[in-house]
Amino acid sequence: MYFHALIPFKPVNPKTRLSCILDQEEREAFARAMLEDVIAAVQKSGCSATLLCTHPFKHENALIAVRKESLNDAINWALKQFHCPALIIMGDIPLVTAGDIQRLIRTEKDMSIVPGRGGGTNIIFLKKPQCFRADYYGASFLDHMRIAGECNFSVEVIDSFRMSTDIDEKEDLVEILIHGKGRKSREYLENSGFSLAIDEKGRVGVQRDAHKETL
C-alpha cells in the first residue's frame, strides 16, 4: 500500500526543551538528524513524504510545504488537500521503522493512532483525512480520540515503544543512545560527545563530553 505521509517540521529554533544541553545551532542539526531517520522509515515503508515546514527548507527525498500558521492550523489545512489516506507523523520519533509504519497503515479500522509519552500523539493514520481535525498540544491523544468519536471513526490504538518514544527532554536522549543503532540521530549525539551515564541510584541518564566536536 502506498500512502502520503505528512511530517510537521520546525527547522528554526526547534526542540527548545533541549536548550539545557544543546545550543540553537545544535538543536537545529539534531532536529534534522531525527527528521532524516523518520523520512528514511517513511520511504522504506513505501510512503512518500511531505514536510510541513514553518520556514523554507530543502530535502531531496521529500516535498515541502511552507506554512506559517500554528501546527494545528497547518495540519488542518493540509488534511483538507488529501483525497486519499494520510499519515501524520512527527519528526521527532527517530526510532520508528518502516515495519512500524506498515503496521499502522494495514489497520482494518478507519484510523490508527500511536500515543506519545505524557499525553501527546506521535502518529495518526487516517483513511478519510478530510473528515478529521488535528488538535495537538496538551493531552492531544485524548483530544484525538474524542475527535475520532465525533467523526464516527473506528480506531486502533497502537502500543509501540519505538513509535511512542518522542524526543522532547534531555532524559529522552537515553533511548536514542540505547536503541538507535544505525540512526542519524544517534550518530549526531555520539559525535557531539553524548554518552550514557548511570547515577549512584542506578538510573540511566546522558552526559556530554565538552571536548568533542559537534557535527
Ligand SMILES: Nc1nc2c(ncn2[C@@H]2O[C@H](COP(=O)(O)OP(=O)(O)OP(=O)(O)O)[C@@H](O)[C@H]2O)c(=O)[nH]1
Ligand atoms: N509545521 C509545524 N511544525 C511544528 C511546529 N511546532 C513543532 N513542529 C514540529 O512538530 C513535531 C513535534 O513538535 P514538538 O515536540 O513540540 O517540537 P518542538 O516545537 O521543536 O519542540 P519544543 O520547542 O521543545 O516544544 C516536530 O517534528 C516539530 O518539528 C509548528 O508550529 N509548525
Ligand SMILES: C[C@H](OP(=O)(O)O)C(=O)O
Ligand atoms: C505536538 C505535541 O507534542 P509533544 O509536545 O507531546 O511532544 C503533541 O503530541 O500533542
